[in-house]
Amino acid sequence: MHPKRKKRLLGLVVILVGVGLASAITIWSLRQNMLFFVTPGDVAAENIPPGRPFRLGGLVQPGSVTRAEDGLTVRFTVTDGEGDIDVAYDGILPDLFREGQGVIARGAMDQAMVFQATEVLAKHDENYMPPEVAEALAEKGHPLPSRPQSAGDGTP
Amino acid sequence: MDHTPFIVGAYVTGALVFTWCAVAPVMRMRRLRRDLARHYRRSARTEAI
Amino acid sequence: MSRAKRIFHQFGSPPWLFRFAGWLIPWLWLVCIALGAWGLWWGLLIAPPDYLQGESVRIMYLHVPSAWMSYSIYLLMAIFGFCALVWHVRAAEIMAMASAPIGAAFTLVTLVTGSLWGRPTWGTYWVWDARLTSELVLLFLYLGVMGLHSAFDEPRKGARAAALLSLVGLVNIPIIHYSVVWWNTLHQPGSVGVDGSSIHPSMLWPLLIVALAAKFYYGANLLSRTRVRLLEENRHRRWARAWVTGGID
Numbered sequence: 001m002h003p004k005r006k007k008r009l010l011g012l013v014v015i016l017v018g019v020g021l022a023s024a025i026t027i028w029s030l031r032q033n034m035l036f037f038v039t040p041g042d043v044a045a046e047n048i049p050p051g052r053p054f055r056l057g058g059l060v061q062p063g064s065v066t067r068a069e070d071g072l073t074v075r076f077t078v079t080d081g082e083g084d085i086d087v088a089y090d091g092i093l094p095d096l097f098r099e100g101q102g103v104i105a106r107g108a109m110d111q112a113m114v115f116q117a118t119e120v121l122a123k124h125d126e127n128y129m130p131p132e133v134a135e136a137l138a139e140k141g142h143p144l145p146s147r148p149q150s151a152g153d154g155t156p
Numbered sequence: 157m158d159h160t161p162f163i164v165g166a167y168v169t170g171a172l173v174f175t176w177c178a179v180a181p182v183m184r185m186r187r188l189r190r191d192l193a194r195h196y197r198r199s200a201r202t203e204a205i
Numbered sequence: 206m207s208r209a210k211r212i213f214h215q216f217g218s219p220p221w222l223f224r225f226a227g228w229l230i231p232w233l234w235l236v237c238i239a240l241g242a243w244g245l246w247w248g249l250l251i252a253p254p255d256y257l258q259g260e261s262v263r264i265m266y267l268h269v270p271s272a273w274m275s276y277s278i279y280l281l282m283a284i285f286g287f288c289a290l291v292w293h294v295r296a297a298e299i300m301a302m303a304s305a306p307i308g309a310a311f312t313l314v315t316l317v318t319g320s321l322w323g324r325p326t327w328g329t330y331w332v333w334d335a336r337l338t339s340e341l342v343l344l345f346l347y348l349g350v351m352g353l354h355s356a357f358d359e360p361r362k363g364a365r366a367a368a369l370l371s372l373v374g375l376v377n378i379p380i381i382h383y384s385v386v387w388w389n390t391l392h393q394p395g396s397v398g399v400d401g402s403s404i405h406p407s408m409l410w411p412l413l414i415v416a417l418a419a420k421f422y423y424g425a426n427l428l429s430r431t432r433v434r435l436l437e438e439n440r441h442r443r444w445a446r447a448w449v450t451g452g453i454d
Contacts, residue, residue: 009291016372023376027387036334037389057389094328095157096257104391121328126396128262129405130253159261159325166264166318170271173317174422177310181429188433192440192449 037104041082050109056085057123062099078103078115085109089117096122220444222296223435226428233428237421244414252408261325262408268318269397270416271311275343276378278308278423282350283375286368295438296431298364301371302354303430307423309347316340327391335384336392339377346374360438 037057038046048054056078064077073090076099087105097103102123107116129137248266255262285301288294319337320330331337350367357363385394396403397412404412439445 005291012287012290012372015369016375019373020376023380027380036332036391039389092328094326095259096326096328098257101257119329121332121391122326123391124258124326124393126393127403128255128258128265128396128408130407131256132253133405134256157325159259162261162321162325163263166267166321169317169321170267170314173310173314177307178422178426178429180306181426181433185429185433185436188436189449192436192445195440196446196450 039080039082040078040085041080043085043109044083048109050111050113053106053108055104055106056087056115056117057102057104058085059102060097060099065099078105085115086113087115087117087120089120091118091120093120094122096124098122219296219435219439220442223432223439223444223448226432230425230428230432233421233425237418237425240414240418240421244411244416244418248408248411248415252411253405255408258326261322264318264322265408266412266415268315268322269412270419271315271318272340273416274419274423275308275312275315275340276381278304278311279343279346279371279374279378282308283371286371289368290365290372296435298361298368299431299434299438300427301368302350302364303427303434304423305347305350305354305367305371306430307426309344309351311419311423312340312344312347316344329391332391334390334392335388336381336390339381339384342377343381346371346377349374 037055038048040056040058043056058078058080061077061079061084064075066075067073068075073088074093075086075088077084078087079085087107089105089107097120102125104121104123105115105117106119106121110116245266249263252263252266254260282301282304285297285304289298289301316337319340323332324330350371353370354360354363354367357366382395384390385392397409402409436445436448
């Protein structure tokens with residue numbers, strides 16, 4: 001190769017490796033801060049004080065969804081297998097909110113250690129299939145989020 | 157919730173953006189060709205004189 | 206000269222590339238439209254709704270191919286830019302700069318369709334999670350490359366500065382791809398990988414067909430933009446004059 005081109009190639013490679021390394025270090029140090037949500041297990045481990053806002057993510061424990069008498073406040077338990085947190089929310093739940101389904105709630109713990117949510121978002125997983133296939137899988141005993149009918153009170 | 161407006165909105169946006177993105181170079185080519193043709197004609201005339 | 210080197214040089218020759226692109230573009234459009242119509246007809250009318258999301262899953266057939274293209278085009282743009290910087294191949298420089306607006310279009314569609322898909326499924330149009338944020342950064346990178354390119358009075362200097370920016374911005378690509386693995390995000394992990402897919406075949410096939418159509422769209426659009434630049438820059442050449450006045454393709 002022409003020595004001038006060789007120099008350009010070398011210069012570019014040095015710049016690219018430098019930028020790559022710098023960003024890798026930045027991302028590594030930001031790892032914790034870039035978490036969009038924390039799981040119930042994290043909450044237990046990190047001892048987040050009441051009143052400090054954060055996002056809580058996990059699965060809605062099957063059978064835990066209850067509606068208060070006013071018909072607005074919903075209570076459910078979010079779990080990640082390592083911890084459970086009770087959540088209270090009085091707003092409109094997304095369509096995909098089901099028992100067994102992933103959710104992300106924004107809010108803070110209150111003094112009674114109940115998570116008071118101001119917003120609840122449904123988290124989707126990477127599985128896509130027709131309803132018949134999902135039913136067939138469920139019959140064979142594969143764990144799947146419950147169908148909308150069985151979580152009837154979950155949707156507004 | 158009815159999902160139709162979201163689906164229609166998504167596909168209308170896609171159609172608009174992709175059509176515009178595809179038509180832009182065609183229009184530019186047409187304009188460039190017209191300008192160049194005029195330019196070549198003019199320079200041919202000055203050369204003849 | 207070796208065969209590979211000869212092809213490389215031929216590809217860099219403006220009149221040859223101009224004529225070859227002119228011949229290829231209609232075929233690329235034909236395949237793109239045929240595949241796109243087939244895939245979207247399948248996806249929108251034949252494919253089943255999702256067991257959880259219902260009909261809103263149909264946005265996937267536009268959103269996912271656009272997202273794949275948004276970072277594939279960036280990768281190609283950076284490769285073209287690299288060739289332009291190291292070997293000063295003019296054709297690579299033009300193709301790098303012609304890729305930026307097409308990539309920006311795919312990124313914009315990814316963001317808008319994702320937002321319209323997020324509202325009925327997640328319950329929100331937008332969140333600042335790692336995946337969505339890095340995709341937005343990708344749009345700004347494309348706009349930055351386009352802006353830097355046009356900011357210089359001398360087009361070749363602008364193209365080289367923009368190519369350098371595109372190389373630096375390359376770090377964003379693994380961040381987009383692995384954001385759903387490295388961090389907790391609202392966005393779900395990828396469904397299609399080298400080791401298979403978690404999308405049912407009845408939905409996967411139309412998705413792959415639309416994704417293939419998108420590649421042909423990029424090819425046709427890229428060559429069409431490349432031709433404009435080639436003609437602009439070679440206006441004083443005899444072949445350019447012959448094409449404009451004679452109308453020979």
